[in-house]
Amino acid sequence: MTAKLFRTSMAVAVSVMVLSIALFMGMLYQYFSDQMMTELESETWLVSHGVELDGMDYLNGLHTTSRVTWVAADGTVLYDNEADASTMENHADREEIREALTSETGTAQRFSSTLSEQTLYVTQRLSDGTVIRLASAQKTVGLLLISMIQPILIILVLSLLLSAVLASRLSKGLIKPILSLDLEHPEDCETYDELTPLLSRLKRQNDTIQQQMNLLKQRQTEFAALTDNMSEGFLLLDRQGHVLSHNSGALRLLGVEEPEGEVNVLVLNREEPFRQAVDEALSGKRSQQMLHLNGRYCKLLANPVLADGKPAGAVLVLLDVTEQEQRDELRREFTANVSHELKTPLTSISGIAEIMQSGMVKPEDIQSFAGDIYQEAQRLIALVEDIIRLSRLDEGAESLEREPVNLLSIAQDVARRLDSAAQKAGVTLKVMGLSVEVRGIPSVLDEMVYNLCDNAIKYNHPGGTVNVTVAPTDDGSAEVTVEDTGIGIPVEDQSRVFERFYRVDKSHSKEIGGTGLGLSIVKHGASLHGAQIHMDSQVGRGTSVQLLFPHHE
Structure with missing residues (x-):
């Protein structure tokens, strides 16, 4: 200007x-x-x-x-x-x-x-x-x-120089008030009266823009708060596959750092299923893929964004389905284990019944065969009962009412019921400690203590001991400790003994009986009551399992 x-x-x-x-x-x-x-x-x-x-x-x-x-x-x-x-x-x-x-x-x-x-x-x-x-x-x-050309030229040159100087100063002087305008605060500017309408319009436009910016920031903050607190991840792409927007969940699931500047989505992950989903979405097709990312399972949903019927970008949604996959895998494994555990006694019963039906059993042996059938039937009943208990715990036992429960009374009652089994195994079972109450489900707490004591007796040595201690902690919590002098658990198996049907020594477990679900019931019961489980075990020296219940108001 x-x-x-x-x-x-x-x-x-x-x-x-x-x-x-x-x-x-x-x-x-x-x-x-x-x-x-x-x-x-x-x-x-x-x-x-x-x-x-x-x-x-x-x-x-x-x-x-x-x-x-x-x-x-x-x-x-x-x-x-x-x-x-x-x-x-x-x-x-x-x-x-x-x-x-x-x-x-x-x-x-x-x-x-x-x-x-x-x-x-x-x-x-x-x-x-x-x-x-x-x-x-x-x-x-x-x-x-x-x-007169010479004097005229002299006058012309001098006049031009003077005009140039005056024009320069005039133009700078005219433009200076305009250049010094504060467009952020036009109402405070002192300039030409002719610019007043323009400054008033700028003021109105600034107010409108500020309102729109505040609204945009508010919506952006709400959007960021919403998306950043999502466990799911999302990515918004343009037509070329560049990332326009994303949330922290997407970066966390993909296991990548915050990208700097505009990047292509394939920089974040180059696996074939991911690339295929992106390519199909950008071509206008919906796609669904399962990704294995950093030890977790993620379902990728890729949907195209259409403008006038043509692909203009894509939206990628990442869902962490690790727990679902693990539950499905656990369910499949549980079904297989249950089938196997049920099949074994049923096969024994069917075989014995077939031998007796064929008349190949002597009359004096019928009582022995009937005893085998009874034992296998009892094993089936125990297995079914444990499966029912686990199913009830898996459902959260929502239908069961919680009430104040005295843990010392629970332990003493369990000891009375297992007294004969302890005497038969040559094991001394003792209960000691103080009376402590927690709010819980009596039947589930009873099963937890019973299974811990039952395992401590079964996997003990003749002449061994099982000590059950109930005591309050300094912070008002309650703890139940079941300590035995049995065979112990190897370090490599300690993290798995709470899995369903997992046995450290299958041959020994078969000899002493059991369904392989006892410690799994303990784990689910502890989760239901918000309790923590701590195990300390040494092979040949025994095992100590501690249940730490939260503070009860």
């Missing part, structure tokens, strides 16, 4: 300068013309009076720079001080001669393109009817301008 103002100012200055010079030259030329005409009229009057007095003698003795011509009344040239009068043509048709003959005096101006001069003529009629004419050549405006 400064340059434009400068050019405009210079153009105005040059135009004014050229017009001024033209006007000055015109006025100067007109002044000289009038001056010359006045002088020529005076000189003509003097010469005409001289001729009136002395005639031709006066003309012969006359010295002047003007051209003097004496013309008869019929137009014949009688005398000319610059040419031979006898050779000159008749002047009767000359404008100034005709005017003098009719009006006593006359004037005329004629331009010579050959000489680029203009000649001024003044005539005076004498008393005898003849006419005296004086002529003087005057330079044209062009010649006058050429003759």
Whole structure:
């Protein structure tokens, strides 16, 4: 804008300068013309009076720079001080001669393109009817301008320099208040009155923009709060696959750092299922893939974003389905284990029944075979009961009512029920500690303590001991510890003994019985009550399992 103002100012200055010079030259030329005409009229009057007095003698003795011509009344040239009068043509048709003959005096101006001069003529009629004419050549405006070219150029150059300086200062001075405008706070600006409507409009626009920005920030904050707290991840892509938006969940599931700048989504993951889903979504097709990311299972849902029926981008949603996959895997494994555990006793019962049906059993052996059938049937019943208990715990036991339960009473009741089994195994079972209450489900707590004590007796040595300790902790919690002097659990198996149907020594477990679900019931019961399980075991020296219940208000 400064340059434009400068050019405009210079153009105005040059135009004014050229017009001024033209006007000055015109006025100067007109002044000289009038001056010359006045002088020529005076000189003509003097010469005409001289001729009136002395005639031709006066003309012969006359010295002047003007051209003097004496013309008869019929137009014949009688005398000319610059040419031979006898050779000159008749002047009767000359404008100034005709005017003098009719009006006593006359004037005329004629331009010579050959000489680029203009000649001024003044005539005076004498008393005898003849006419005296004086002529003087005057330079044209062009010649006058050429003759004054040097001073005009000097004046022009100086004027241009002065105009440039003034135009520069003027343009900068005009633009400075505009450049100093505070567009963020136009109402506080002091500038030209003509800019007041513009500043008022800017103020309204700023207010509108600020409101829109505040609304946008609020929505962006709400959107960020919503998406960042999602366990799911999402990615918004443009048509070329560049990431336009994402949440922290997507980066966490993909196991990547925050990308810097605009990146292609394939930079975040280059696995074939991921690439296939992205390609299909960007081509306008929905896609669903299962990804294995950093030891977790993620379901990828890729949907195209359409604009006027054409793909304009894609939305990727990542769902962490690890727990679902693990549950499905656990369910499949549980089904297989249950099938196997049920099949074993049923096969034994079916085999024994088949032998008895064929009549191959001696009468004295029927009681022994019936005892085997009874034992296998009891094993089936115990297995089914444990499966029912686990199913109830898997469902969260929501239908079971919670109430204050005395853990010491639970432990003492369990010890009475297992007393015969302990005596049979040659194991001493003791309960000690203080009375402590927790809020829980009595039947589930009973099963937890029972299974821990039952395992401690089964996997013990003859003459061994099982100590059950119930005590409050310093922070108001409660703990139940079942400690035995049995065979112990190897370190590599300790993390798995709470899995369903997992047995450290399958052959030994078969000998002592059990369903392989006891510790799994303990784990689920602890989870249901918010309790923690701690195990400490050494092979050949025994095992200690501690249940730590949260503080009960």
